[in-house]
Structure formats: C-alpha cells, structure tokens
Amino acid sequence: MARVNNWQLGREMSYWYPESRPQKQFAAVFDTNKCIACQTCTLACKTTWTSGKGQEYMLWNNVETKPYGFYPLKWDLNLLEMLDGQQWSERDGKPVYEGSTIFESAPAGERVLGWRPESEDYAYPNVGEDDCAGGVNGGASQEVPHQMAWFYYLARICNHCTYPACLASCPRGSIYKRPEDGIVLVDQGRCRGYQECVRGCPYKKVFFNPMTSTSEKCIACFPKIEQGIQPQCFENCIGKIRMAGFLNTPDKAEADNPLDYLVHIKKVALPLFPQFGLEPNVYYIPPIHVPTSFTRQMFGPGVDKAVEVYRNAPNDQDLTSLLGLFGSSEKIMRKWKRVGDKAIGMDENGKELVNVPFKEPVHIRPAFDKIYQITRTNCP
Amino acid sequence: MRYITIAIVGSMIFLLSCHKAQVPTAEVNVAQVKEITLDPNSSAWDPVSLHVSKLILQDLVEPRLMEPSTSEVQVKAMTDGNQIAVRLEWMDESQSDLPGPRHFIDGCALQLPAKIDVNVPAPQMGETGKTVEISYWRADWQAIVEGRADTINSLYPNATVDHYPAEAKSLENNPQAQNEAAARYAPARSLGNRREGPREQPVEDLIAEGPSTLSPAPNAVSKGKGIRTSNGWAVVITRPIPAGFSAAVPSQIAFAVWEGSHTEVGARKMRTGWVPLILK
Numbered sequence: 001m002a003r004v005n006n007w008q009l010g011r012e013m014s015y016w017y018p019e020s021r022p023q024k025q026f027a028a029v030f031d032t033n034k035c036i037a038c039q040t041c042t043l044a045c046k047t048t049w050t051s052g053k054g055q056e057y058m059l060w061n062n063v064e065t066k067p068y069g070f071y072p073l074k075w076d077l078n079l080l081e082m083l084d085g086q087q088w089s090e091r092d093g094k095p096v097y098e099g100s101t102i103f104e105s106a107p108a109g110e111r112v113l114g115w116r117p118e119s120e121d122y123a124y125p126n127v128g129e130d131d132c133a134g135g136v137n138g139g140a141s142q143e144v145p146h147q148m149a150w151f152y153y154l155a156r157i158c159n160h161c162t163y164p165a166c167l168a169s170c171p172r173g174s175i176y177k178r179p180e181d182g183i184v185l186v187d188q189g190r191c192r193g194y195q196e197c198v199r200g201c202p203y204k205k206v207f208f209n210p211m212t213s214t215s216e217k218c219i220a221c222f223p224k225i226e227q228g229i230q231p232q233c234f235e236n237c238i239g240k241i242r243m244a245g246f247l248n249t250p251d252k253a254e255a256d257n258p259l260d261y262l263v264h265i266k267k268v269a270l271p272l273f274p275q276f277g278l279e280p281n282v283y284y285i286p287p288i289h290v291p292t293s294f295t296r297q298m299f300g301p302g303v304d305k306a307v308e309v310y311r312n313a314p315n316d317q318d319l320t321s322l323l324g325l326f327g328s329s330e331k332i333m334r335k336w337k338r339v340g341d342k343a344i345g346m347d348e349n350g351k352e353l354v355n356v357p358f359k360e361p362v363h364i365r366p367a368f369d370k371i372y373q374i375t376r377t378n379c380p
Numbered sequence: 381m382r383y384i385t386i387a388i389v390g391s392m393i394f395l396l397s398c399h400k401a402q403v404p405t406a407e408v409n410v411a412q413v414k415e416i417t418l419d420p421n422s423s424a425w426d427p428v429s430l431h432v433s434k435l436i437l438q439d440l441v442e443p444r445l446m447e448p449s450t451s452e453v454q455v456k457a458m459t460d461g462n463q464i465a466v467r468l469e470w471m472d473e474s475q476s477d478l479p480g481p482r483h484f485i486d487g488c489a490l491q492l493p494a495k496i497d498v499n500v501p502a503p504q505m506g507e508t509g510k511t512v513e514i515s516y517w518r519a520d521w522q523a524i525v526e527g528r529a530d531t532i533n534s535l536y537p538n539a540t541v542d543h544y545p546a547e548a549k550s551l552e553n554n555p556q557a558q559n560e561a562a563a564r565y566a567p568a569r570s571l572g573n574r575r576e577g578p579r580e581q582p583v584e585d586l587i588a589e590g591p592s593t594l595s596p597a598p599n600a601v602s603k604g605k606g607i608r609t610s611n612g613w614a615v616v617i618t619r620p621i622p623a624g625f626s627a628a629v630p631s632q633i634a635f636a637v638w639e640g641s642h643t644e645v646g647a648r649k650m651r652t653g654w655v656p657l658i659l660k
Contacts, residue, residue: 051545052565053532054576109444116482116643119536171443171647172592189571192594194646196443198481210479210535212568213520213575 001103004163007250008274008300010096014104015277016111016168022182026160026220027247027281028234029262029269031326033288033310034241035153037063037129041233041242045157048232049219054211057122060218061233063155067294068128071156072121075204076273080297082113086275088301095301101277102165102202112165114199133294152287155241157233158205158218159272159280160184166217169200181246182281183220191215202276228332228347240327245334247281256335258322258345259283266319268309270299285310317341321358329354404432407656408466408633410457416465417458418605420614425467428456429660433635435650440504441591445648449639453488453652457633459659464621466490468635471612476640477519478535479576484640486519488606488615491634492657494587496624503634503653505588514586514594515602515617519640521582522606530577582606583617591647626659633657 003012004019045061062071070076079102080086086099105113132149140149160177164184167175174190175197177183186197186206193213197206206217221231229235230244245259253264262269262283269283286295288307295303313319321343322336331353333345338358345354368375409429417424433453437445454469468488476486493501494511501510524530532539546561563570569577583604585597606615622631632654638644 050565051543052562053530053544055565056532056539056541109439109442109446111442118482119480122481169443171441172594188567189573191568191573191575192646193479193575195481195484196646208479208481209566209568210481210483211530211532211576212566212573213479214568214573216567 006101006163006277006279008097008271008279009101009277010091010094013101013163013277015163016103020177020179021162021249022177022179024180024246025162025182025248025281026225026244027182027259027263027283028157028242028244029259029283029285029326030155031241031285031323032152032154033285034239034326035063035155036239037065037153038238039063039126040236040238041155044232044236045218048221050216052211054209055207055216057119057125058207058209058216059125060205060207060216061155061157062125063153064126065129065131065151066154066290066298067133067151068131069154070127071125072117072204073124073127074121075117076202076298078115079113079202079276082115083275086297088275097275097277099275101275102200103163103168103277111169111171111196112200114165114169114202116195116199117204150287150290152290154284155233156203156205156272157231157282158184158220159203159278159282160218160220161281162279163277165200165202165276165278166197166206169196170194171196178222181220181222181225183222183225184217185219185222186215186217188212188214188216202273202278203280225332229330230332234327235330237327243326243333245332247283256337258325258333258336261318261322261336266309267302268306268319270302270306273298274300317358321356324356324358325354328356402430404430404454407431407630407658408455408457409658409660410459410464411660413458413460416460416463416618418465418603418616418618420467420469420605420607420616424458425456428458428467431455431655433652433655435635435637435652438504438636438647438649438651441647443647445644445650447642448650449642449644450637450650453635453637455635455655457657459621462621463618464625465616465618466633467614467616468637469609469612469614470637472637472639472641473611474639474641475519475608477523479520480535482643484643484645485638486613486640487517487638488613489514489516489636490617491636492622493632496622496629496631500632500654502590503632504651505591505594507590509589511587511589513597513619514588515604515619516584516586517582517604517606517615517617518584519582519606519613520576521579521584522604524577524579525582585619622657625657630659631657 001014002018004015006013041061050058088095102113132151134149174187191214195208206215234242234244247259250264253260271280286299286303292303321338325343325345334348335346343356408431411428456467491512491514506512528534546558551557583602585602587597588594602619604617636649636651638649
C-alpha cells in the first residue's frame with residue numbers, strides 16, 4: 001500500500017498504487033434539484049453502449065429515488081454497514097475524515113473492503129421510485145406547505161475516481177486510468193471476468209457480462225470526449241442537470257473553469273460518499289429540500305454550506321449564470337465567464353461555444369392584437 | 381465346509397478391495413500406453429498409478445482464498461510418446477457451470493515448467509524469465525462444447541429480451557451486418573478475448589511468469605473433457621508431452637482447483653506445489 005493524498009478527505013490515505021494523477025481529470029457536476037428522473041440519460045446510454053447479449057441488465061447510467069431506490073439493491077447501505085465509524089472533524093477550518101476508507105478497512109487477504117451483488121440484486125432497477133421518506137398522513141398531500149416527507153433523484157454513472165477501487169481490486173491489472181483524461185476503463189482484451197472489480201467498486205458501477213465473461217463499465221463516452229463533446233447521458237439530459245468537463249485539484253483551481261468554480265470555489269457541488277476514499281469525480285449539487293442529516297452522510301460535511309450557497313443563487317449572478325450553462329451545448333465548456341446578464345461558455349482557447357441569458361426576457365402581449373385585429377385567448 | 385467357503389469368499393472380497401484401493405504414489409507416474417484417452421470414464425485409467433495431491437490455499441497474493449475448500453485432487457497420467465493425458469478427479473458437491481454476477485465456475489488447471497530445468501520456476505504461476513505453461517478447464521466451457529446455446533436464456537431460462545440491434549429486421553438477410561452489430565456490443569469478443577461463447581475445447585492454453593501475468597499461449601495445444609461424477613468432477617486434459625521429458629529426465633507438474641459455489645475464481649483457488657512428474 002502506498003500513501004496518497006485525497007483532498008476530499010483532507011488527509012493522506014492508503015491506496016494500492018502510488019499517487020498518479022492524469023494530465024487532466026474528466027469530471028462532472030449533477031444538479032440533483034433539477035433531475036426529474038425521466039431516465040432519458042439511462043436510455044441514451046443503454047441504446048448506445050449496452051444493447052448486446054449479456055448486457056440486458058446493465059445500466060451504466062441509472063437514476064434512483066433516494067432514500068429507497070437502489071441499483072443494485074442496497075448498493076450503498078451494504079457498504080455503509082460494513083464501514084465502521086465515518087466521523088469527520090475539522091482542522092484549520094477544513095473538514096478531515098477521521099474514519100477508515102474502504103482501502104484502509106480491507107480485511108486480510110483482500111485489496112479493498114467490498115461485497116458482491118447477485119443477479120437478483122439487479123432485478124429491480126427502479127425499486128423505490130418516488131417513494132418518500134416518512135409517511136404522508138391522510139389529507140397531508142393537500143396541505144401546503146407539505147409535511148416534511150421528501151425524496152430526491154440520484155443520477156449515477158461511473159465516478160472515474162482518482163483512486164478507483166475497481167482498478168485496485170483487479171489482480172491482473174486489466175483496469176487502467178487514462179493519463180490523458182483520467183477516464184477509467186476495463187481492458188476488454190485482458191479481463192478474465194474474475195469480478196474482483198465488481199466486488200471492489202463501492203458504487204457498483206462495474207458489471208459482469210455473463211455472455212462474454214468479462215466485466216464492463218461506463219466509458220464516459222470517451223470517443224465523444226476526445227472530440228470535445230459531452231457524453232450521451234449529458235447531451236440527452238432533458239432537465240439539463242449535467243455538466244461535463246475537467247477538474248483541477250483544489251490548489252490549482254481556476255475560477256474560469258466551470259467545474260473548478262462549482263466544486264472548489266463555490267463548494268456547491270460535492271462528491272458522492274467521499275468517505276469511501278476513492279476521490280470520485282462526479283459531483284452533486286445536493287437536494288435543498290432534504291434534511292441534511294441524511295445528505296451529510298451521502299455528500300460529506302460540506303452539504304449544509306452547499307445548500308446555503310445554492311439557495312442564495314438568485315442573489316449570486318455568477319453562480320446563476322453558470323448554472324444556466326448546464327445543458328446549453330453538446331460541447332465541453334472548458335472555460336466560462338459572465339458578461340452582463342449572459343453566461344458565456346468557451347473552449348479551452350477561450351473561443352465562445354455558447355452564450356445563454358440567465359434571465360429570460362419577459363414579453364407582455366396585450367390581449368388584443370392590433371396588427372391582426374384579433375383577441376388572444378389562453379388556449380388549454 | 382461352510383467356514384471354508386466363508387473364508388474363501390472373504391479372502392476374495394479382501395483381494396478385490398485391495399485391487400480397487402490403489403496405494404497412492406508420492407509423484408505423478410506417467411504410464412506409457414499405445415493410445416491415450418480423453419474419456420475420464422475409460423477403463424484405460426484403471427491400471428494407471430494414482431497420485432493424490434493435497435491442495436493448499438492460495439494465500440500468498442491478494443486476493444487470497446482464506447477458507448479452504450477442496451482438500452485433494454486425485455491424479456493419473458499416461459502418454460503415447462507424443463501427448464500426455466492427465467486425469468484429475470476431485471469432490472465438489474455442487475455443480476457450478478453458469479456464469480453470472482457472483483456466480484463462479486468450477487474448474488481445474490495443470491501447470492508445467494515451459495522448460496525442464498533443475499531450477500524450476502516458482503510453483504505459484506512461475507516467475508520472470510521462468511515461464512510456466514497452464515492448461516485450464518472450466519465447467520461452463522464443457523457445457524458449451526456439449527451444446528449449450530449462446531443465448532441469455534441458456535443462463536437465465538425465464539429471461540425475456542425486447543430487442544437486440546443485431547437481430548433487427550432490417551439486418552435479417554445480411555449475416556455480415558448482423559455480426560458487425562453484435563460485435564459492437566461485445567467488445568471482449570471483438571478483441572478475440574473469448575471467455576464465453578462458442579468454442580471447440582473446454583480447455584484454454586495459458587502461459588505465465590508469476591502472479592498477474594497470466595496470458596494466452598501462442599498456440600492452442602490442449603484438449604479436454606470433464607464429466608460430472610456422483611460427488612464431483614473428473615476431467616482429462618491432454619497436451620503435448622513436455623520437450624525433453626523422458627524416463628531419465630523427469631519434470632514437475634502442479635494443479636489447481638476452483639470450487640465455484642465457494643466463490644473461487646482467479647487467484648482465489650486451492651492449489652498444489654510442484655509434484656515430480658516421472659515417466660514410467
């Protein structure tokens with residue numbers, strides 16, 4: 001085991017291999033507050049990559065309802081039960097994880113702390129859909145404001161982690177992290193289907209294909225990334241909840257990098273279960289209507305601040321404008337800026353890719369149209 | 381007279397039982413025969429001397445096997461001067477030959493040094509510069525060779541599938557387009573990594589120079605056949621006799637067994653060290 005720096009934990013940790021960060025790291029921000037669980041992302045991925053024999057059950061992208069949705073069943077709860085003491089403390093005003101990661105908790109003979117889903121665990125991909133926490137007592141749904149019954153949608157892909165557990169778990173070295181963009185791939189020519197990666201990935205985003213006896217996973221649509229285009233699940237997102245890009249480490253954060261701005265500067269987007277220790281690279285703007293006693297375990301100790309920042313977005317023109325760039329272009333926006341009431345998305349050379357007004361202009365049409373001499377009506 | 385008869389019958393039973401219960405040898409003695417057999421049930425195996433290898437945990441490299449399962453493997457070997465046939469038999473109450481998530485496959489393997497030398501490779505899959513050759517048999521491959529269909533329903537009988545792009549109506553008269561469409565969704569097969577799917581032999585030829593270096597051998601030279609016994613598996617693997625192997629020049633052989641129901645796969649296996657391989 002080597003000692004590596006995991007900035008999400010605020011400390012060093014043990015990992016199977018020495019620290020080796022890519023030249024740039026593929027990353028993403030998902031705004032959970034905008035997701036409507038339409039599953040268009042799921043289908044965009046499914047039809048593109050997993051329509052073959054043995055891939056029937058695979059969803060490299062899925063959207064589950066929290067707290068009762070899981071794919072596979074209990075993917076998070078099983079590991080949370082196994083992982084002792086997930087306490088955070090604070091040093092110099094920064095959170096520090098005091099518990100053990102899945103690498104530091106690896107039992108004797110294992111590379112990581114993990115578990116293996118069975119076929120049945122994949123059989124209910126949308127279990128718990130729209131099930132809310134707590135009960136809705138008689139008539140309560142008609143009352144405003146509602147009782148504190150909540151749920152939210154969690155869209156999930158591979159996190160293309162800085163310290164992938166799948167990669168650490170593979171005894172054959174069949175999984176690699178691309179140095180050019182940090183995308184984590186299973187070498188389909190070398191994999192022998194031991195399923196150690198399936199066991200090791202805490203997010204359960206590696207899937208065993210029984211018809212090829214190899215394990216397969218999200219490839220971040222790397223053929224598109226290589227052309228500067230966002231992956232299928234991003235481009236097809238109806239709710240425009242996603243933004244793909246490249247993320248720097250906090251010490252090298254650049255304010256004109258959209259992801260750096262959201263993750264490092266505004267700290268409004270947070271990693272999924274940072275305590276697992278993988279430094280995952282998909283970041284979530286947490287749901288603002290959910291008790292942070294729940295989301296704190298899922299997104300870490302920064303969740304209260306993130307909710308506060310997001311709630312204040314109407315008073316924060318920069319943040320508002322950047323959120324408006326989500327889903328505005330198929331191109332990867334390496335840079336951004338706000339000019340007046342417009343957000344400008346740019347490529348890495350500063351060339352404009354898209355500009356989006358972050359306040360929609362209001363048009364008031366008179367009831368009677370003088371030009372056409374007709375009275376407008378609101379048609380149902 | 382009655383006591384004499386009982387004594388004679390008793391003696392015969394004793395002698396017959398002695399004939400069945402062979403005394404195992406400490407090494408694998410390779411019988412020289414006119415014709416080797418691939419059939420684990422063949423009577424040609426009866427007179428061949430028996431070696432019983434005690435299996436030990438693979439507990440040197442992660443991931444390790446922490447709980448022992450199969451305790452021993454019974455080994456017999458014969459040669460016709462060109463090919464060597466090795467028969468392995470072990471107990472495994474549950475038949476595991478369906479791949480799937482958390483479903484692992486029963487299997488066995490034999491390992492030989494690539495070159496006969498006084499300095500043998502490390503028994504655990506060789507070492508750098510000292511290659512080992514491995515013949516690996518798997519129960520699901522046996523099922524495929526015996527006719528298991530290359531469909532998801534052969535693994536999950538109740539599965540229903542709406543549509544595979546490769547089976548689109550627009551492609552039904554174009555086998556090449558169908559194959560190309562299927563290959564797009566089966567990258568391992570496209571790369572020639574045939575872990576599953578149609579195959580001619582239930583055995584795979586591999587080489588290694590230490591743990592995590594396992595790779596396909598340049599040529600497929602092994603054949604095999606495995607059958608289910610009343611309480612386990614009996615498998616015969618044939619392959620070319622090691623170069624230079626003779627009565628005067630012995631070699632080494634090692635074995636490994638995987639019990640699928642015990643989640644044994646890859647490095648999680650029961651294994652032996654080197655066992656002397658001697659031509660009788």
